[in-house]
Amino acid sequence: MIQRPSLADLNSYWLATNYLSAAQIYLRENPLLQEPLRPDHIKPRLLGHWGTCPGINLIAAHLNRLIVNHDQPTLLITGPGHGAPAVLSNLFLEGSLGERYREYKLDGEGAKNLVRDFSWPGGFPSHLTPATPGTIHEGGELGYALATAFGAAMDNPDLLVACIVGDGEAETGPTATAWHLTKYLNPKRDGAVLPIVHLNQYKIASRTIFGAMSDDELRDLFHGYGYEPILIEAHDSENSADERIPVANHREVANAFDQAIDRIQKLQRRWRNGEGEPRPRWPVILLRSPKGWTVTKELDGERIEGTHRSHQVPVEDPRNDPQHLDALDRWLRSYQPETLFEEDGSPKPSIIRWLPKGARRLGMIPEANGGSIRKPMTIPDWKQYELDIDRNHRGRETASDMKTTGEFLRDVIDNNRGRFRLFCPDELNSNRLGATLDASQRQFVWPTPADDPNIGMQGSVFEMLSEHTCQACMQGYLLTGRHAIFPCYEAFVSIVDSMMGQYAKFLKRSDEIEWRDQVSSFNYLLSSEGWRQDHNGYSHQMPGFLNMLLNKKAQNVRVYLPPDANCLLSTIDHCMRSTGKINLVIASKQPMPQWLSAEEAEEHCRNGLSIWDWASSPTDETVDVVLACAGVYPTAEAVVASRLLRQTIPDLRIRLVNITDLLILEQQSFHPHGLNNEQFDHFFPPGTPVIFNFHGYPSAIKQLLWNRPGHERFRINGYIEEGTTTTPFSLLAANGIDRYTLVDQVLCAGAIERPELRERCVQTRTHFQDVREEMLRHAQHNGEDVPSFTQWEIEPLANAVQGDPI
Numbered sequence: 001m002i003q004r005p006s007l008a009d010l011n012s013y014w015l016a017t018n019y020l021s022a023a024q025i026y027l028r029e030n031p032l033l034q035e036p037l038r039p040d041h042i043k044p045r046l047l048g049h050w051g052t053c054p055g056i057n058l059i060a061a062h063l064n065r066l067i068v069n070h071d072q073p074t075l076l077i078t079g080p081g082h083g084a085p086a087v088l089s090n091l092f093l094e095g096s097l098g099e100r101y102r103e104y105k106l107d108g109e110g111a112k113n114l115v116r117d118f119s120w121p122g123g124f125p126s127h128l129t130p131a132t133p134g135t136i137h138e139g140g141e142l143g144y145a146l147a148t149a150f151g152a153a154m155d156n157p158d159l160l161v162a163c164i165v166g167d168g169e170a171e172t173g174p175t176a177t178a179w180h181l182t183k184y185l186n187p188k189r190d191g192a193v194l195p196i197v198h199l200n201q202y203k204i205a206s207r208t209i210f211g212a213m214s215d216d217e218l219r220d221l222f223h224g225y226g227y228e229p230i231l232i233e234a235h236d237s238e239n240s241a242d243e244r245i246p247v248a249n250h251r252e253v254a255n256a257f258d259q260a261i262d263r264i265q266k267l268q269r270r271w272r273n274g275e276g277e278p279r280p281r282w283p284v285i286l287l288r289s290p291k292g293w294t295v296t297k298e299l300d301g302e303r304i305e306g307t308h309r310s311h312q313v314p315v316e317d318p319r320n321d322p323q324h325l326d327a328l329d330r331w332l333r334s335y336q337p338e339t340l341f342e343e344d345g346s347p348k349p350s351i352i353r354w355l356p357k358g359a360r361r362l363g364m365i366p367e368a369n370g371g372s373i374r375k376p377m378t379i380p381d382w383k384q385y386e387l388d389i390d391r392n393h394r395g396r397e398t399a400s401d402m403k404t405t406g407e408f409l410r411d412v413i414d415n416n417r418g419r420f421r422l423f424c425p426d427e428l429n430s431n432r433l434g435a436t437l438d439a440s441q442r443q444f445v446w447p448t449p450a451d452d453p454n455i456g457m458q459g460s461v462f463e464m465l466s467e468h469t470c471q472a473c474m475q476g477y478l479l480t481g482r483h484a485i486f487p488c489y490e491a492f493v494s495i496v497d498s499m500m501g502q503y504a505k506f507l508k509r510s511d512e513i514e515w516r517d518q519v520s521s522f523n524y525l526l527s528s529e530g531w532r533q534d535h536n537g538y539s540h541q542m543p544g545f546l547n548m549l550l551n552k553k554a555q556n557v558r559v560y561l562p563p564d565a566n567c568l569l570s571t572i573d574h575c576m577r578s579t580g581k582i583n584l585v586i587a588s589k590q591p592m593p594q595w596l597s598a599e600e601a602e603e604h605c606r607n608g609l610s611i612w613d614w615a616s617s618p619t620d621e622t623v624d625v626v627l628a629c630a631g632v633y634p635t636a637e638a639v640v641a642s643r644l645l646r647q648t649i650p651d652l653r654i655r656l657v658n659i660t661d662l663l664i665l666e667q668q669s670f671h672p673h674g675l676n677n678e679q680f681d682h683f684f685p686p687g688t689p690v691i692f693n694f695h696g697y698p699s700a701i702k703q704l705l706w707n708r709p710g711h712e713r714f715r716i717n718g719y720i721e722e723g724t725t726t727t728p729f730s731l732l733a734a735n736g737i738d739r740y741t742l743v744d745q746v747l748c749a750g751a752i753e754r755p756e757l758r759e760r761c762v763q764t765r766t767h768f769q770d771v772r773e774e775m776l777r778h779a780q781h782n783g784e785d786v787p788s789f790t791q792w793e794i795e796p797l798a799n800a801v802q803g804d805p806i
Contacts, residue, residue, distance in 0.1 A: 081139015096363025108345020631695025
């Protein structure tokens with residue numbers, strides 16, 4: 001039988017969560033004040049954020065009432081993540097915390113451990129983490145809780161995602177764009193998002209924008225966004241029998257939540273019955289409450305409740321200041337903990353008897369542990385899409401690697417509707433993935449002209465010109481058990497650097513939590529690479545996202561630089577099957593030479609690197625120079641450089657090594673994919689000079705090689721912040737990764753290694769330097785490169801034409 005809560009039940013529960021929240025911030029002993037409060041009961045370091053806790057507790061109480069009354073599966077996302085004491089208090093009382101961790105069982109010992117362990121070494125930190133049951137968003141970095149909520153709701157028709165948005169958080173750019181996501185949410189096939197804007201007027205030390213707005217201004221703003229705003233002011237009830245005990249106006253708050261769920265259910269019924277309106281308006285609750293509500297009113301002659309002074313630790317020094325100790329004692333006892341907890345410390349049955357049970361609890365909803373409900377995708381055999389390669393004329397065939405992969409992803413979408421999406425900042429066609437639109441429309445629910453291409457009310461493609469929003473939506477989608485890919489311009493994915501960093505921390509911490517199951521990997525597919533942004537110029541040339549990933553935990557990060565279409569197909573297939581990773585794949589959208597057959601590509605990608613014998617000198621003797629490469633454009637230049645060298649000085653022994661799994665270069669002791677020293681020496685023999693042509697900043701390779709013995713023999717070429725509006729060859733040359741620079745570097749190293757070839761090396765260097773300068777003059781004068789620049793074909797060495805290298 002359902003136990004529906006009374007208003008008194010709601011208030012008692014709210015008082016209990018408020019008490020536990022404050023106790024977590026302050027107390028190390030005497031958690032229920034069963035003896036007089038002394039300074040030694042206080043924690044030596046007071047950490048936490050009290051100001052938002054009473055509002056979060058009020059919202060949680062009423063969400064629990066909504067869940068019980070409507071049997072509504074509800075996922076809570078808490079934007080003000082530093083309100084962790086409030087969330088933990090609710091999880092403790094509902095039993096989720098004790099179910100995940102025995103030390104927090106629903107008894108006196110559990111309450112004691114909860115209070116002591118908050119912001120305590122080895123305990124819960126002052127913000128939400130993956131260790132917190134029910135959490136898919138930490139909230140430490142403000143701004144993208146709302147978009148994460150919408151991502152969680154997509155393709156989840158029965159789920160309600162309640163999202164608390166702090167009025168400080170609402171000032172951030174990512175939140176500002178996320179309000180528009182109702183225009184993408186389909187009431188027929190998606191779940192619902194209920195934003196709850198917590199308006200308590202203050203940030204750390206200053207007024208919030210939303211908190212300073214009038215009721216009419218807030219209603220107008222959110223009505224303009226496309227919502228039906230429900231504005232409610234939470235305050236002390238006038239019906240309190242004892243003015244010393246805080247009592248909230250629960251009836252008014254309950255009415256606001258009832259209005260919201262009623263509107264959501266009616267809207268979904270209309271749409272699912274085929275009667276949907278053209279511009280569905282979802283509810284948003286605008287909840288005003290005093291900052292730090294129920295804390296002491298004044299201290300040291302200054303107002304505390306309702307001001308920024310209650311943001312973190314409102315009573316600052318109770319260990320050393322007797323007046324502060326007395327104020328804390330009076331504050332905590334105002335909740336009358338003896339009426340909320342039994343003598344043994346366990347909560348009174350009346351406090352918790354009405355709460356949701358089992359998987360309906362906020363901490364135990366399955367979607368908050370998405371790996372537990374994740375199902376593998378149905379992925380077609382990528383070799384069906386392979387490009388045929390003539391092994392006697394490698395490089396003759398040119399193709400867009402991304403376009404080929406788009407055909408593969410088209411069928412992935414077709415096979416996995418409702419559990420796979422592309423999240424892309426309006427760059428799908430530009431990145432040559434247009435084939436995916438043969439299988440899916442771009443989902444957009446609000447009306448558009450009939451001739452708008454590939455737009456419909458439901459689809460597996462989400463496009464919005466906000467990298468922040470795409471990132472956050474995809475996080476919400478993945479963390480609730482689904483699969484996705486994030487195609488993006490290479491230069492602009494760095495907009496989400498900090499979000500990626502926080503997500504990497506989430507994955508790392510999740511690996512350490514026994515009950516957390518791994519979710520599908522976050523797959524970045526970057527194209528519109530800097531090396532072919534010659535027309536857009538310097539602003540579009542930025543490969544630094546790769547460097548950011550290198551600083552994350554090795555078990556959670558992979559970086560792939562497939563050199564051609566078949567390698568890209570193999571890599572994407574692998575990434576979509578993986579779990580618990582952030583996979584960065586950088587690929588070309590422009591027609592580029594194709595080098596490897598499907599079988600060769602599969603082996604190459606499995607190994608992470610290989611010696612390309614067909615582009616190397618045919619010798620079993622000691623290698624003079626290793627020419628290494630990683631990335632589509634650096635690889636093409638390296639292959640051509642090797643061809644030129646073998647044509648002009650065939651006695652110089654050159655080995656070409658291509659790397660596609662970049663982190664394989666790191667030592668095995670640092671990275672699970674890394675080569676051990678013996679394997680590394682097989683590809684890069686000790687003492688042999690290595691010329692490395694790299695896609696990104698040279699510092700990335702230097703970082704990976706730093707712990708390798710003899711790393712000083714590596715000469716790294718890469719992007720060195722030189723660029724403008726150029727031709728493709730001019731951009732390569734400006735950064736020193738063009739074929740002629742490589743030839744020059746190899747010849748310099750070869751002259752040292754093989755003194756008998758020194759004179760020929762010097763003569764050849766001069767020749768190719770002249771060729772390079774002539775090509776640059778041609779580009780400057782004609783606005784395009786010489787036709788020979790795109791002649792990448794590599795014939796077997798026996799058939800190669802000796803002589804003129806152009």
